[in-house]
Amino acid sequence: MTVDKTSIEKPHNFIQQIIEKDLAEGRVAKVVTRFPPEPNGYLHIGHAKAICVNFGLAQAYGGVCNLRFDDTNPEAESEDYVNAIIEDVRWLGFEWDGEIRYASDYFAQLYTWAQYLIGEGKAYICELTPQQTREYRGTLTEAGKNSPFRERPAEESLALLEQMRDGEIAEGKMTLRAKVDMASPNINLRDPVLYRVKRIAHHRVGDGWNIYPSYDFAHGQEDAIEGVSHSICTLEFADHRPLYDWFTANLPVPSTPHQYEFGRLNLSYTVTSKRKLKQLVDEKQVEAWDDPRMPTLSGLRRRGVSAQAVREFCESLAVAKTDGVVDMAQLDHFIRHDLNDNAPRAMCVLHPLKVTVSNWPEGEVETLTASCHPNRDDLGSRELSFTRTLYIDRNDFSEDSSLSRKKFKRLVLGEWVRLRGGYVLKAEEVIRDGSGEISEILASIVPNTVGENPPEGIKPRGVIHWVSAEQSIDCEVRLYDRLFSDANPDSGDKNFLDAINPDSLEVLKGCKAEASLATAQIEQAYQFEREGYFCLDKDSEDGKFIFNRTISLRDNWQSKV
């Protein structure tokens, strides 16, 4: 047995403790877990936690983890979702054991087991309408009552089941139900539905079936077929565990898996519910499932978040039974941490303001070399062109020279700043357009200040970024903010759509990026110095650059002044 070192340095969570005990006492020979998504939507950050838990546990204890699609409800599912999910799991960096599995692979076996249960007198075809079924089920405080079809002879149920399967029964007319206990305080045990009629084709197995198994009748048996040792799911399934166990106990399954539940991930300022995310897409509140504002894995990826950042964030989460709300700031921390370490630096001016360097000859270009990372030489360097006309950010200039040096460490009329990686610059004059707005700044550089301190008496207020006007590329920059302005858009009886942040996307056109960015690749991360982390968006085309802001730099100066 190989034990992963990194995972045993942290305190062991309750599932690890169970696994270790099972291994030590010989109850389990090999750890087998599974990640079982339903292909009815895209994977989100909450799924990332489940993926990391399941694959991580298998890895840590020398076992394997299956990827299995729980495709028992063709109504909501599609192949597109299957493909998107596969791509996301791969991107996250996990490798499943063997072939991808599908619940639909087991439809024939499940059907046979349904017949077996009927033969044992433990299941029956019920003809109660959906409405009646609800009434017979009772309530939270009152016991249900037995269906009048409960004692129907097995032969009859068997024949009816066949008719259901063959498409001879209309939807809603019949179900196969387990005979458990209509008086159980656990509502899930009040004769749960095993098969329902759905006369529609299945995205994977075509139209061979007119009935489809329910989650309860499928999940545990799928686990048993695959030899899953520890079936890990979220808290809301805890009430289903007795049923899960009931099936493995009453059916001739090849193994007896056990279910363990942990708290799903909730993140502040977003929703982690496939249903709600789908609503955002369907109602065009966002562009698509992979909109960079979405907490989906494809959205995070498109925004420029790395798989490693997502994984490390997930590692930082507890596997326990509490269901809290993790602060979005915690995810942000891991995103910044990864990007700070790995993203090459570049400069991009978001709100360009023209600067003419009056003591720099027209047409003269000096090529400066700048490091791509302050403390990673392996990331190399890039070239910057220094020319007479430059752009700096409008926000980095002020005419107000009464601003204190501490409060405004940027360019002020009559004073100096350091152009990052270049010269020290002095602002001398402001030029306005017809409307009175500043259209240009006339400035001069202090000679011999590239990589050198300026002479005595010249004190740059700070360092600002810039690009050459001639040697830069035009681009569009999309600034993303949180999708919701309420930390808990989902809580209570709030309608999460009411909390949508109207300013979650700001599109900046006519931004100026340094020339080296012309070779940027889609999703490849950069730090635009003093602004944040950005990556090229897939909407970019030849000569048309669109950058997404992954996340801004941490910014505490305002509070300190």
Add this chain to the structure above:
RNA sequence: UGGGGCGUGGCCAAGCGGUUAAGGCAACGGGUUUUGAUCCCGUCAUUCGGAGGUUCGAGUCCUCCCGCCCCAGCCA
């Protein structure tokens, strides 16, 4: 009013009866810095939902109470 689960600082969370209640995020001070970033250093729970009890000793065990989440799909 039934069943299941959970309550440790602003958020997440270790703690498995015996040193002064880990750690991360956030926040706040300070240092370094050609990114107001990073990095570094420091501060941040006399107290563990509440009340009783057991014990030499309790966040950890017992009792009662309070609060929050999930379950009445032919969804998963």
